[in-house]
Amino acid sequence: MHRSGLGPVAGVDEAGRGACAGPLVVAACVLKPTQLTSLADLDDSKRLSEATRETLYKAVTRYAQSWCAIVIDAGEIDRIGIHVANIEGMRRAIAGLDVTPGYVLSDGFAVPGLTAPSLPVIGGDGAAACIAAASIIAKVTRDRIMVAMDSELPGYDFAIHKGYSTARHMSCIDRIGPSRQHRMSYRNVRARVLTSPEPTTIGLQDEC
Numbered sequence: 001m002h003r004s005g006l007g008p009v010a011g012v013d014e015a016g017r018g019a020c021a022g023p024l025v026v027a028a029c030v031l032k033p034t035q036l037t038s039l040a041d042l043d044d045s046k047r048l049s050e051a052t053r054e055t056l057y058k059a060v061t062r063y064a065q066s067w068c069a070i071v072i073d074a075g076e077i078d079r080i081g082i083h084v085a086n087i088e089g090m091r092r093a094i095a096g097l098d099v100t101p102g103y104v105l106s107d108g109f110a111v112p113g114l115t116a117p118s119l120p121v122i123g124g125d126g127a128a129a130c131i132a133a134a135s136i137i138a139k140v141t142r143d144r145i146m147v148a149m150d151s152e153l154p155g156y157d158f159a160i161h162k163g164y165s166t167a168r169h170m171s172c173i174d175r176i177g178p179s180r181q182h183r184m185s186y187r188n189v190r191a192r193v194l195t196s197p198e199p200t201t202i203g204l205q206d207e208c
Helices: 033-039 050-063 074-080 082-095 129-152 167-176
Strands: 009-015 024-030 066-072 103-107 118-121
Touching (some): 009 082, 009 129, 050 129, 066 082, 066 129, 074 082, 103 129
Parallel strands (some): 103 118
C-alpha cells in the first residue's frame, strides 16, 4: 500500500470486547515499512504468550511510527453499547495518531466515519502486521489495567481472568456481587446484582 501511494497505513484493533468487567481498550498503530522484518513475531495477540506479548509491546511502542490506545470504561459501555463503543474507540484511536494515515485496516468489520479510506480484513490480527501490532498494544494495555484493578478491588481475581466470564469470575460475583467495574448491561452480570458492594472505581486513561 505504501508503494501504491496509500501510506502510511494504520491498523486498528480492540481488546476486552467479550469481557463482562473492566474497560474496552482500542489501539491504532502505524509501523514503519523497514520495521516489519524486526517484528517478524507479530501475530494475533491471543495466540501469543504473555511474555511474548510484553516483549513485542515494548518493541512496537518504542519503534512504531505512531500509536494510540483508547480506554473506554464499563460505564460508557453500558451507556452506549459495546459495538458503538468499539466503533467510537476506533475512530478516537485513529484520530489520536501523530501521523495522518492514508489508509486504515481494521480487524473483521468496517469502521464508518474514519477520515481515511479503510478496509476490514477477516482475521486481520493474524494477517496484517499493523493490525497485529494494534492488537498487542490493546491487549497488553488492558491486561495491565486489569492487574491494577485486582489490587484495587480484591476478591474478583481480575489479574487471573482479566474480566472475562469464566466460571471462577462468575463464582466471585455470586459470592460478593458485581463491582462498579462490571458491565451492568450484560445479562450475566445484571442477574447477579442482588448483593452488589460499593468498591472504589479506579481512574482509566488513554495512551497516545
